[in-house]
Amino acid sequence: VPTAAERNGDFSNSRDTSGNLIVVRDANNCLGKGTGTPFTGNVIPQQCWYGQGQPILNLYPLPNIAVSNNAFNYTSQVSSSLPRGEQILRIDYNIGNRGHFSWRMDHNTDQQIFPYGTTTASFNFPLVPVARGNGPGWTYGFNLTYNLSSTMI
Structure with a gap:
């Protein structure tokens, strides 16, 4: 700083x-x-x-540590928050002794909270808190398996 x-x-x-x-x-x-x-x-x-x-x-803090190699002169212990959630629902169903059906649904949420902002995002000035949300996202999938013959390899 x-x-x-x-x-x-x-x-x-x-x-x-x-x-x-x-x-x-x-x-x-x-x-x-x-x-x-x-x-x-x-x-x-x-x-x-x-x-x-x-x-x-004046948005930047004053230095709070002395360094000998002129590297970084400010330190902080405020951590970033990266809460993530994932809910999964799966249903399996046997169709007789030859078939199987499965269905799956995923719901994902992700929010990144940076107390000092980020220099990699062009929409944000460093040292200004920013929250970025990735999602929510939904995915669905299904699978149907059927054996034509119990002796077929």
Whole structure:
């Protein structure tokens, strides 16, 4: 998650997992020095900030753990919920000594609840809870078996 300094445009201590400085560049030429020019001191001046960016950053929590390899700086123990249900009904019936009939009905339900959202779904912004329902689904099947002769192999 963004650090307090990064939320204020200061990326002077932002490093990748190998310890290399992450260089922040002026992609929109807001300072008039050319597109792709690194910001001085790796700090984005406030006049170059996107106006709606700060409210979006405030959706993210502040870091809550210190890491030595600049990897992940936030941890949580809120688990996702993946309730699943399946109801099955099967009926078997012997038709004399040569035939057999079976019928089956399945009903499936599945709902996935992600407390932090998901980055794989384009309809959802990370850190916003989302619930996705897969189903319900119904399947039906039947089988009829008949032996023509008790001696036939």
